[in-house]
Amino acid sequence: MAMxxxxxxxxxxxxxxxxxxxxxxxxxxxxxxxxESEHQVFAIGNWDPLGKANVLSRGLVAHLxxxxxxxxxxYKQHFELTSGQCLEETVSVPHFQAxxxxxxxxxxxx
Amino acid sequence: xxxxxxxxxxxxxxxxIGNGMVGHHFVEQLIEQSxxxxxxxxxxxxxxxxxxxxVHLSEYFTxxxxxxxxxxxxxxxxxxxxxxxxxxxxxxxxxxxxRLVLQNGETVPYDKLILATxxxxxxxxxxxxxxxxxxxxxxxxxxxxxxxxxxxxxxxxVVGGGLLGLEAANALKNLxxxxxxxxFAPRLMPxxxxxxxxxxxxxxxxxxxxxxxxxxxxxxxxAGDDAFHRMNFADGTHLETDLxxxxxxxxxxxALARQSGLDIGERGGISVNNHxxxxxxxxxxxxxxxxxxxxxxxxxxxxxxxxKAAVGHLLGHAGVTFMGADMSTKLKLLGCDVGSxxxxxxxxxxxxxxxxxxxxxxxxxxxxVSEDGKKLLGAVLVGDNSYYDTxxxxxxxxxxxxxxxxSLILPTMDGAPAALGVDALPAxxxxxxxxxxxxxxxxxxxxxxxLSVADVKGTTKAGTGCGGxxxxxxxxxxxxxxxxxxxxxxxxxxxxxxxxxxLYNLVKVEEIKSFDALLHKHGKGHGCEICKPAIGSILASVxxxxxxxxxxxxxxxxxxxFLANMQKDGTYSIVPRIxxxxxxxxxxxxxxxxxxxxxxxxxxxxxxxxxxxxxxLPQLPEIWGKLIKAGFETGQAYxxxxxxxxxxxxxxxxxxxxNDSMTMAIDLENRYKGLRSPHKIKFAVSGCTRECxxxxxxxxxxIATEGGWNLYVCGNGGMxxxxxxxxxxxxxxxxxxxxxxxxxxxxTKTADRLQRTxxxxxxxxxxxxxxxxxxxxxxxxxxxELEARMQHVVDTFQCEWKTTLEDEDALQxxxxxxxxxxxxxxxxxxEERDQMRPATALEKQQLIAKVG
Numbered sequence: 027m028a029m030x031x032x033x034x035x036x037x038x039x040x041x042x043x044x045x046x047x048x049x050x051x052x053x054x055x056x057x058x059x060x061x062e063s064e065h066q067v068f069a070i071g072n073w074d075p076l077g078k079a080n081v082l083s084r085g086l087v088a089h090l091x092x093x094x095x096x097x098x099x100x101y102k103q104h105f106e107l108t109s110g111q112c113l114e115e116t117v118s119v120p121h122f123q124a125x126x127x128x129x130x131x132x133x134x135x136x
Numbered sequence: 137x138x139x140x141x142x143x144x145x146x147x148x149x150x151x152x153i154g155n156g157m158v159g160h161h162f163v164e165q166l167i168e169q170s171x172x173x174x175x176x177x178x179x180x181x182x183x184x185x186x187x188x189x190x191v192h193l194s195e196y197f198t199x200x201x202x203x204x205x206x207x208x209x210x211x212x213x214x215x216x217x218x219x220x221x222x223x224x225x226x227x228x229x230x231x232x233x234x235r236l237v238l239q240n241g242e243t244v245p246y247d248k249l250i251l252a253t254x255x256x257x258x259x260x261x262x263x264x265x266x267x268x269x270x271x272x273x274x275x276x277x278x279x280x281x282x283x284x285x286x287x288x289x290x291x292x293x294v295v296g297g298g299l300l301g302l303e304a305a306n307a308l309k310n311l312x313x314x315x316x317x318x319x320f321a322p323r324l325m326p327x328x329x330x331x332x333x334x335x336x337x338x339x340x341x342x343x344x345x346x347x348x349x350x351x352x353x354x355x356x357x358x359a360g361d362d363a364f365h366r367m368n369f370a371d372g373t374h375l376e377t378d379l380x381x382x383x384x385x386x387x388x389x390x391a392l393a394r395q396s397g398l399d400i401g402e403r404g405g406i407s408v409n410n411h412x413x414x415x416x417x418x419x420x421x422x423x424x425x426x427x428x429x430x431x432x433x434x435x436x437x438x439x440x441x442x443x444k445a446a447v448g449h450l451l452g453h454a455g456v457t458f459m460g461a462d463m464s465t466k467l468k469l470l471g472c473d474v475g476s477x478x479x480x481x482x483x484x485x486x487x488x489x490x491x492x493x494x495x496x497x498x499x500x501x502x503x504x505v506s507e508d509g510k511k512l513l514g515a516v517l518v519g520d521n522s523y524y525d526t527x528x529x530x531x532x533x534x535x536x537x538x539x540x541x542x543s544l545i546l547p548t549m550d551g552a553p554a555a556l557g558v559d560a561l562p563a564x565x566x567x568x569x570x571x572x573x574x575x576x577x578x579x580x581x582x583x584x585x586x587l588s589v590a591d592v593k594g595t596t597k598a599g600t601g602c603g604g605x606x607x608x609x610x611x612x613x614x615x616x617x618x619x620x621x622x623x624x625x626x627x628x629x630x631x632x633x634x635x636x637x638x639l640y641n642l643v644k645v646e647e648i649k650s651f652d653a654l655l656h657k658h659g660k661g662h663g664c665e666i667c668k669p670a671i672g673s674i675l676a677s678v679x680x681x682x683x684x685x686x687x688x689x690x691x692x693x694x695x696x697x698f699l700a701n702m703q704k705d706g707t708y709s710i711v712p713r714i715x716x717x718x719x720x721x722x723x724x725x726x727x728x729x730x731x732x733x734x735x736x737x738x739x740x741x742x743x744x745x746x747x748x749x750x751x752x753l754p755q756l757p758e759i760w761g762k763l764i765k766a767g768f769e770t771g772q773a774y775x776x777x778x779x780x781x782x783x784x785x786x787x788x789x790x791x792x793x794x795n796d797s798m799t800m801a802i803d804l805e806n807r808y809k810g811l812r813s814p815h816k817i818k819f820a821v822s823g824c825t826r827e828c829x830x831x832x833x834x835x836x837x838x839i840a841t842e843g844g845w846n847l848y849v850c851g852n853g854g855m856x857x858x859x860x861x862x863x864x865x866x867x868x869x870x871x872x873x874x875x876x877x878x879x880x881x882x883x884t885k886t887a888d889r890l891q892r893t894x895x896x897x898x899x900x901x902x903x904x905x906x907x908x909x910x911x912x913x914x915x916x917x918x919x920x921e922l923e924a925r926m927q928h929v930v931d932t933f934q935c936e937w938k939t940t941l942e943d944e945d946a947l948q949x950x951x952x953x954x955x956x957x958x959x960x961x962x963x964x965x966x967e968e969r970d971q972m973r974p975a976t977a978l979e980k981q982q983l984i985a986k987v988g
Contacts, residue, residue: 039954043690044697046949049956057954062662073962078977079706080960086669086693089662090630097665099694099702 031125031132040067040131045083045096047072050133055122056083056096057131058107063094068107069122069133074098076115147176148247150450151236153226153392155181157190158423158439159252160207163218165447172216174451178244179213179220180236183275186210186222191436194307196279198862199825199832199839199846205276229396231416248418250446251393251406255386255424255434260295264357269364270380273304282381286311289378291363293317295354296384297324302469304383305346309470310865312843316347316375318367320384323350328465328476332493333516336500340472340519343498349375388425388432401427410457411449412442420446433461437569444572462532462569466517466524468905473521478531479504479514487513490542494519501545503527510536515545522902525608533565558608558615567612568598568605575612582616589613589898590856606903628889629666632659636814636889640674649679650687669693670889673776676812677884678925680932682939683812684946695774698950699936700756705963705974708756709749710736711773712763713809716783716801716821717744726766730759737971743780743818745771750972752959757950760937770937772809776890778817781805782830786823786840795840797823800869804838807873810933811880811926814887814896818853832860835893836876841865845872849879849907850897858894861904864912874923878911881922 034048040059048055054072072080077100085096088104095104095113104113110121123134150171152159163179166172181187188205196205203209213220228237229249236244257272259265269289271282286292292308294301297319308315317324323334324341338348353370360366363376388405399407399415405427412420412428422442424434433439438461448456466475482489486507493500499519505512512530517523523545530537530544537544563576573596586592589610593599599609627633632655634642639654648654651671655663663671672691676683683692684699695701700708712727727746731738737749751759760770773779781804784790786797801821811817820831821838830853831837837848843866851860864875887896900906909915940946952960964980965972975983 035954039948041689041949042686044949046954047952049953049958054953054960060662077704079704080962081702081706084694084697084702084706086665086697087690088664088668090664094662099697100704100706102665 029134029136032135034131034133037126037129037131043087045085045087047080047083050122051135053120054080054083055133057124058083058087058094058096060087060094060107065094065108065124066126067124067131068094069124070096070105070107070110071119071121073119074100074103075117075119076103076112077101082119147174149245150175150177150248150250151244151246152177152179152250152252153236154250154252154254154389154423154425155179155183155187155220155222156252156254156423157187157207157436158254158443159250160187161440162250162252162422162443162446163213165443166450167212167216167218169447169451169453171447171451172218175248177216177218179218180224180226180238180244181220181222182225183277184223185276186220188276190274193273193276193279194303194310195862196276197283197307197310198865199841199848201825201827202276204859226392229392229419231396231419234418246418248450249420251414251419251421251425252423252443253389253392253425255432256389257382258385258387259382260354260384262295262354262357264365265382267357267365267380269378270357270382272382273300273307279307282307282379283311285379286313289364290314291316291377292379292381293365293367293375293377294381294383296382297321297348297350298327298383298385299325299465299467299469300386301383302341304381305341306470308379308381309344309346313379315345316349316377317341318349318352318354318369318375320353321350324348325474325476328474328480328516329518330481330502330516332491333474333480333500333502333518336493336498336518337469337472337474340498341470344470344472346470386424386434388427390425393421393425401430405432408442408458410445410459412446412458413449420449422446428458428460431460433463435461435463435465437461437572438463440570441572464528464531466521466528468521473517473519475515475517475521475524475527477515477517477524477527478512480516482514484513490545492542492545492547494547503541503545505537505541509541512537512541512544517545525605529561529565529608533562535560535562558611561612567609568596568600571597571600573598578609578612579616582613582620587617606898607901610899610901628670629664631655631661631663631667634658636670636674637886639671640678640885643671643674644678649675649681651675651691652687665693666889669696672696673812673814673889677929680810680812680929682934682943683936684940684943684949686945689946689949698753698756699770699774699940700751701774703749703974706960707749707963707974708751708753709747709773710751710756710759710763711741711745711747711771712768713771713805714745714780715805715809716781716798718783718798718802723766723768726763726768730762734759735965735972737973741773741780744782745773745780747773750965750974752952752963753950754952757941757947761941764935764938764941769809769935772936775812776815777810777812778805778808778819780818782818782820782834784821784823784828786821790823792826793823793840794842795823795845797821797829797838797840800838800840800845800872801829804836804873804876807930808876808880811884811929813880813884815890815892817880817893833857834860836860836879838872844868847872847875850893852892852894854892856894858898861897863904863908875911877926878919878922879907881926882907882910882918885922885925 045056045058056072058068085099094107110119125132187207225239226236257274292313293316294305297317305317324337355368355370360376364378367375390406393406406421408421408426423439442458445458464477482504490503502516504514515527565575581592581595586595668691739747741747781801783801787793817835819836820829820834822829822831823840833851833853837860839846845867846865847863848860849863852858964975966975
């Protein structure tokens with residue numbers, strides 16, 4: 027299926043250094059704005075498969091051994107922001123390509 | 137108290153007479169070595185209480201109750217099928233028939249008998265010693281009688297200036313009496329101290345307002361002119377006093393042994409051998425009633441060692457014998473340090489002596505060394521016991537003294553005495569003499585996985601007796617951990633090679649106001665979920681900024697981030713502040729109305745507040761708008777900060793209250809409500825010693841007394857309960873607040889990340905005494921700064937929710953979705969007991985199935 031960049035929200039909806047939640051095609055997505063990173067914005071699923079709640083957007087953003095991660099606000103497992111991979115357990119969450127353009131946030135979606 | 141275990145059994149019957157500390161320890165040891173499977177065991181105690189901690193008896197007057205001092209509530213005995221009888225005096229041993237006769241006439245057969253009858257206070261046969269208002273100081277019943285009398289009178293006198301006498305004088309002073317001590321010998325503590333030491337101690341004690349008469353013999357006690365008693369002294373002078381307490385030494389309680397014809401020493405005491413066996417093969421004697429090589433041991437540690445020897449012999453374990461015991465001792469009497477090691481009186485052949493005396497700060501130290509100057513034989517310390525541990529180790533382990541041996545008692549310029557490195561101690565060095573734990577035992581415990589002081593205490597019992605070895609124990613454990621290669625890295629995380637305490641100081645000294653500035657200057661990388669909240673908390677402690685400010689918002693952990701407590705389903709609970717648990721009906725109604733409007737689950741918390749569960753992110757500001765309008769403030773239940781000040785109604789309502797605990801609780805809660813600290817902090821204030829608010833299990837506990845307030849610090853409920861330590865007594869309101877300011881700020885300044893006050897205290901080198909010296913004596917010269925810092929926090933308090941409601945940017949972040957108005961469809965509630973609760977995974981599936 028053809029992928030296309032879709033505008034999700036304004037850059038001003040984001041919180042620098044932290045996450046917000048967005049609804050994308052009926053699924054919850056966690057968007058992170060990390061100004062000092064190369065990517066600037068990251069997007070992964072908002073569902074925490076270990077804590078079993080839609081909370082990853084509310085976790086703390088951390089930089090561990092050269093990886094940008096979010097620590098789940100429930101039980102503190104780390105999920106990598108580029109791949110959605112959990113560092114402690116063999117689970118992962120969906121990840122999306124994201125970009126900032128003209129003060130808009132875009133995700134690459136089918 | 138009497139157990140209900142049946143006498144019908146085929147095992148040999150072992151009877152213990154006496155349920156004091158040593159009798160109880162014997163039973164504990166027997167159980168530990170499965171002796172209860174070999175013997176059928178009965179315990180007879182004369183007192184109405186089961187064994188209690190007589191070493192800390194004085195604390196009965198400073199807030200501790202009988203239950204606090206109790207060494208068992210009977211459960212240990214019940215669980216192991218051991219019968220126990222309190223209020224049961226044994227009056228006769230019939231050795232021919234192997235049976236005991238009780239005071240009530242019943243007889244009890246025995247196969248083996250343990251005499252742990254202890255000692256009784258010696259009352260000199262002065263004419264008039266049997267008058268009313270004359271007491272001894274040995275049992276809880278004695279203390280009850282003393283307290284009752286002391287409540288009615290103003291002057292008290294202790295006859296006897298030894299260790300126990302001074303302890304008793306302290307008790308009388310705590311009871312508010314004008315206190316005097318009368319000692320027959322020319323100096324105080326004649327057994328432990330030399331003349332100089334005794335006179336320095338006398339000066340210190342007199343400085344505290346206690347009159348001391350040494351070299352004074354009491355001729356008779358008669359009715360007084362302006363007091364109840366008049367004590368006429370041999371030199372023709374006299375002393376008028378209302379209450380007399382005899383504490384002139386102890387005598388072994390050997391009446392039963394005498395009656396039954398066991399061998400008794402010339403001056404009393406039941407003769408025993410190295411197995412603690414008496415002249416009858418079926419009878420053992422242990423503790424203060426036993427005489428070993430013509431010596432009575434009036435301390436608890438030798439008693440415990442005797443108990444162990446007797447258990448070993450009973451169970452046929454060879455090699456566990458009693459070989460005498462070291463009588464070195466250190467204690468705090470009336471607030472004065474006193475220590476005595478080995479040959480304090482320099483009586484050894486050819487010994488030499490070093491003496492150091494400082495008349496300005498009132499301290500005196502003496503070392504007795506061997507003729508060749510190589511070994512320490514004894515020591516006397518008055519005024520500063522920080523030298524004791526090192527001296528004791530040199531003495532006990534016969535370690536060669538260093539070249540400049542006198543340095544061991546000389547003050548060093550930086551204030552700390554030269555300590556003996558724990559490396560230098562041999563493996564056999566006794567670290568805890570109460571439980572006879574050696575350095576080797578600790579090494580073994582650490583090797584077997586005990587990786588902290590608390591773990592080592594748990595497995596070896598070291599440090600759980602008198603507690604005198606706490607500082608040494610910590611050093612040994614740390615040393616063992618290092619030796620094992622367990623890295624005791626104190627770096628907070630990979631981004632900052634500093635401890636929390638270092639970071640706190642950097643923030644303060646360099647006036648750093650943001651995480652980015654600190655990271656740029658002292659860190660590397662970009663931070664993580666460890667350093668971000670820790671530094672967020674430090675910034676808040678020092679500068680007290682609004683935590684959701686743009687530069688701080690990404691530092692906040694789960695609950696601080698949205699100023700509410702996240703629950704398992706991602707919804708939040710809300711806890712408004714209810715200072716002291718006092719709430720008007722109108723405000724209570726508002727809470728009910730808000731909960732009803734938003735369908736929140738409602739529960740009363742352990743901290744006397746009301747918790748409203750199940751609010752979604754966007755509901756938080758709406759709900760807080762209503763609560764603030766009704767006059768509520770944030771309860772900061774989400775923060776590492778002051779939670780609640782639990783209280784009772786105190787003297788306002790209660791028949792027993794002695795002070796207004798309610799007002800004090802509210803004032804304290806309002807004073808400290810904004811403080812961000814390394815971990816959460818809980819307070820409680822009780823209006824009397826009944827302690828209904830459970831203040832001794834709190835970080836800061838305050839208990840009303842007749843004389844003001846007693847302050848307890850560093851207690852904890854939770855995972856590892858710890859009773860608070862009594863920090864200061866009979867404080868007025870202003871001093872109480874001053875001390876709490878200092879303790880809390882010192883904690884905030886020096887504790888590790890997420891370290892509760894209890895663990896902080898356990899880790900403080902020097903422990904409670906050190907904290908007292910910092911907070912009360914201002915040893916570090918910090919008090920003014922600590923108070924100023926706290927005042928800054930108090931002055932800059934803001935209700936974070938009020939600020940948030942006025943901040944459009946912050947409010948934006950409470951949206952469920954940035955691009956959508958719906959709710960989180962994973963948040964599903966079901967009803968239980970007329971309220972809602974989160975649905976379980978299974979219930980969710982069933983609900984979805986129904987809808988689908």
